[in-house]
Amino acid sequence: MEAAMTGKQLEFNQRVSRLNKKHQKMSRGYRATMRKDGLVVMKPQRVSSAVPAKVLLLTLVGFFAFKAFLLSHLGPTGYQYRIDSLNEGTPVEKAGVWVMQIDPVSQALAAQLNKVFY
Helix, strand or coil: CHHHHHHHHHHHHHHHHHHHHHHHHHCCCEEEEECCCCCEEEEECCCCCCCCHHHHHHHHHHHHHHHHHHHHHHHHHHHHHHHHHHCCCCHHHHHHHHHHCCCHHHHHHHHHHHHHHC
16 A cells, blocks of 8 residues: 555656746746647747847858958968958957958858859
8 A cells, every 4th residue: 555655746746846847937937729629728938149140151251251251351470460460459359350360261262252253
């Protein structure tokens, strides 16, 4: 008799644990859906990212396009001169140097821009 009680108590505790997890997920938002049998069931809303991946990708593409435009317009020596002068500045400017250094993607884009415009 006691083993049956222990099994029932364990089953109850597992159900309470599942309900607590579902309640925690639903506290971030939920939506009502109707099952095929007509029962309305609340399901937790998926947590979406604050910034969509498309926006991040477009920002990255824009950044490389900006670097390529500068590299194409100033030329490699002029661009490097400006990078070197930034390297003597504040820690924020030094971080900018690391970000703005010439990379293969920017070089390739600048070469394509030079073919088109010059």
